[in-house]
Amino acid sequence: MKTLLKAMFTGILLFSSAVFAAGQPITATELADIEKQGKSAVISTHADWCSTCKKQDKVLANFMKDPDYKNVVFYQVDYDNQKDLLKALNVRSQSTIIVYKNGKEVARATGDTKEAALSKLTRQAI
DSSP states (O other): OHHHHHHHHHHHHHHHHHHHOOSEEOOHHHHHHHHHHTOEEEEEEEOTTOHHHHHHHHHHHHHHHSGGGTTEEEEEEETTTOHHHHHHHTOOSTTEEEEEETTEEEEEEESOOOHHHHHHHHGGGO
16 A cells, blocks of 8 residues: 555656646756757746746646747756856846747746736747
């Protein structure tokens, strides 16, 4: 019984982390590559303690599955641990989403959690 409960708990943890994953971690090198190689990307600034970030993650995770975004890379900046990258991106608040198209920043928003607004924002990367 303990083994079954442990397996169920592990599965729930894996599922919940997948639901809230709104992109792969980004490094300064990857940010430079976006700009240098002219990539399209959505960068979300996330803090584990931020309820707004968690709401955004759910919406962005759904966008990541949408075929319209097949050429857009989704990244996530750790608000608590990547202060140098936050400074380079000129981000002052968690729950900030930055959109790049062809290597250039084209839009950004902070604190928005509505699917329609986030769709309008992120579609600028397509």
